[in-house]
Amino acid sequence: MSDNFFNKVYKVVEKIPFGRVTTYGAIAKYISSPKASRMVGWALNAYFKNKGFSIPAHRVVNRFGILTGKKYFEGKNTMKELLESEGIYVKKDKILDFNKHFWDPNI
DNA sequence: AATGTGACACAAT
DNA sequence: TATTGTGCCACAT
Numbered sequence: 001m002s003d004n005f006f007n008k009v010y011k012v013v014e015k016i017p018f019g020r021v022t023t024y025g026a027i028a029k030y031i032s033s034p035k036a037s038r039m040v041g042w043a044l045n046a047y048f049k050n051k052g053f054s055i056p057a058h059r060v061v062n063r064f065g066i067l068t069g070k071k072y073f074e075g076k077n078t079m080k081e082l083l084e085s086e087g088i089y090v091k092k093d094k095i096l097d098f099n100k101h102f103w104d105p106n107i
Numbered sequence: 108a109a110t111g112t113g114a115c116a117c118a119a120t
Numbered sequence: 121t122a123t124t125g126t127g128c129c130a131c132a133t
Contacts, residue, residue, distance in 0.1 A: 005131085006130090023115085024114070028115080033130080038130090039113080042114075043131090061114085069114030070114085073114095115127105115128090118124105
């Protein structure tokens with residue numbers, strides 16, 4: 001299978017444990033392209049179109065714990081609701097105790 | 108091949 | 121962590 005950038009992103013996101021979150025930057029770094037954080041978001045968007053909610057993209061936020069991608073989650077459940085259902089509380093599009101929920105792909 | 112683009116990150120302010 | 125500006129990379133067209 002491919003070593004595509006997108007594919008790597010896909011695989012990492014898939015591994016994010018329940019109730020945990022990570023950042024675009026962390027993922028980018030993990031796949032050896034620390035500066036390609038923007039692409040991570042784009043990759044998710046691309047897969048999103050093809051596979052819908054098949055990956056927990058709601059567990060990926062920017063490095064401040066802000067739900068920058070919530071606009072792409074418009075549906076029955078907002079990104080916020082999905083996260084709160086996992087015990088991650090969100091206030092004004094920002095994750096509370098973000099570093100407590102942060103998950104590093106290297107682990 | 109060149110240009111546009113984006114769910115970011117970082118430094119400076 | 122607000123805002124603004126710049127850098128950055130890989131994909132789509």
